[in-house]
Amino acid sequence: MKVEVRVYPREGILDPQGKAIAAALARLGHASVRDVRAGKVFFLEVAGEDRARAEAEARKMAEELLANTVIEGFDVKVL
């Protein structure tokens, strides 16, 4: 099974990379961009067929390691 975990700066937490990217997009003429937050995606290959269990396990992985929940939020998608 493929599981995707997205990790991103929490809303309200200053994201210097997102701000810099937003400024660069504006310079390129993409005037419609109001805000950017930059995160990362983890593509996991997981054994088994139980989707609910895979999702629960991936959430645990995110809490334990993939995200620093002091500053980052995350979501999990089983594909």
Add this chain to the structure above:
Amino acid sequence: MKFAIVVFPGSNCDQDCFHVAKDLLGCEADYVWHRDTDLKGADVVVLPGGFAYGDYLRAGALARFSPVMESVADFARKGGPVLGICNGFQVLLEAGLLPGAVRVNRGLRYVCRDVHMRVENADTPFTRLYQKGSVVTMPIGHMEGNYTAPAAELEALEREGRVVFRYCDARGRLDDAANPNGAEHGIAGIVSAEGNVVGLMPHPDRCSEALLGSDQGRKMFESVVEALAVR
């Protein structure tokens, strides 16, 4: 008096810390490899700077799971003095031995220069030889030093006087322009609620003898020697 210097794959200031403890202070010092769990009877544990595990995922995120960290946490729980410098501070944050987290510097660049800090707490085992309110200058070299914590945590740090060093200008004035990384409240270093775990982004190990241009950081190491002697 014995210092344990923890060595992660990617630590690069371990020898600097060892040199300060052994050659400059005349203390015993020993390296502890990250896969070991024996702190070798040390009285002080130092987590040095560097790039543990290449800073993969996040600075300090993987080092936190090294076997040695359980021993360090245990040592800290029993009141042992622990100092995390730069990457060592980041490891302490990821391990939850100190509260909060660091983000990428607001300027998005690695910053390598001297910074001024005001000593806000001179009652920790690593700052007792400094004068509260005085200005010390130490070098920094980091990409992720932009300290933050949940609002309630920041408030608790301030209320309990647990901000140890705060970025300031040469005369000790708090000024956003003197903040090299955007850290909230200008925080450069903090101490645990129990008062024995200290972490900071600047490098006292890189300014502990005149040969290096400054010995202003040396008192951090001398402080803990004195703290243990009077305990």
